Amino acid sequence: MSRENDHIDRRIACLQAERIPAALISTMGYHCEVWRSNLRLYRDGVPRTYDLVIKVPRETYSVQEASLLRRDYRRLRERLGSIIPRTQFVVTEIDGQSSVFAISEAVSRWFDIANPAHEEEAVPLFRKLRLARADLMRFVEAADAWDTHENRVIDLYGLENMVLDRAHRLRYLDSFRVFFYADMLHAIDGEDETLRQRIELSRLRRDYLRFLVEASR
Structure with missing residues (x-):
């Protein structure tokens, strides 16, 4: 599924989600919703566009639980290499509660x-x-x-x-x-x-x- 010209409908403290155009590409996952966005970021004053997916969990995660997510990701990445898309887990508040979301390279x-x-x-x-x-x-x-x-x-x-x-x-x-x-x-x-x-x-x-x-x- 996909909704074009949409925005992430969750309040993510470290991400101005309302200003980031994104398409909801999956609600089928048991643990999270998946949004795809072309993020425009500046590095050394030069704009660059990155094709990324933002995975927002359906439930809250503590800092300790977030560290376990990172540990399991590293386990996969170290064993399976590029089979596992590059991913960063970001601890922040989502809808006013402490949690974590993931940003991954987009895969078509x-x-x-x-x-x-x-x-x-x-x-x-x-x-x-x-x-x-x-x-x-x-x-x-x-x-x-x-x-x-x-x-x-x-x-x-x-x-x-x-x-x-x-x-x-x-x-x-x-x-x-x-x-x-x-x-x-x-x-x-x-x-x-x-x-x-x-x-x-x-x-x-x-x-x-x-x-x-x-x-x-």
Whole structure:
């Protein structure tokens, strides 16, 4: 979805959101809304335009929680490199409450990978795009290792989390709470059914990504 010539409709203390033209490009994310904007910034007196996305969370985050978001982002970026878009987390007040938002390089989606409905197109595509296939293999191997050794399940619940961009590069787009913690399922009395469903679906989609790697040899 997209609303052109709009503005971010949240009060962000360090950002004059009402003066920044932005298009709401996604409300489907569980954790945040995503806005896209061409920000005009000055550096050494020279204007530059940056194509960015601004991710505004649906809930508040403490400073400690914001540091955990940064930690998980660094974990992804260090392991997966350019698969993870460059992102900065900014601690500020949103609608009068302490929180955090994320600014990331914009990615123009070309093909949604994690949707099994696209299998017939995806397999021959990855046979041609060898670098993208190698990156997909690296992503699956990293996700398997995090799940096996740390009980961290990378979030593939959203169909738009894993895409090819217009340059045919693999990109993982999530920023907020990128891992589900499987050991939290039984941390409280009873099982968290919503968390269980998200973990199960993320694992199923990871299995599908592994299938794409194998089928596109």
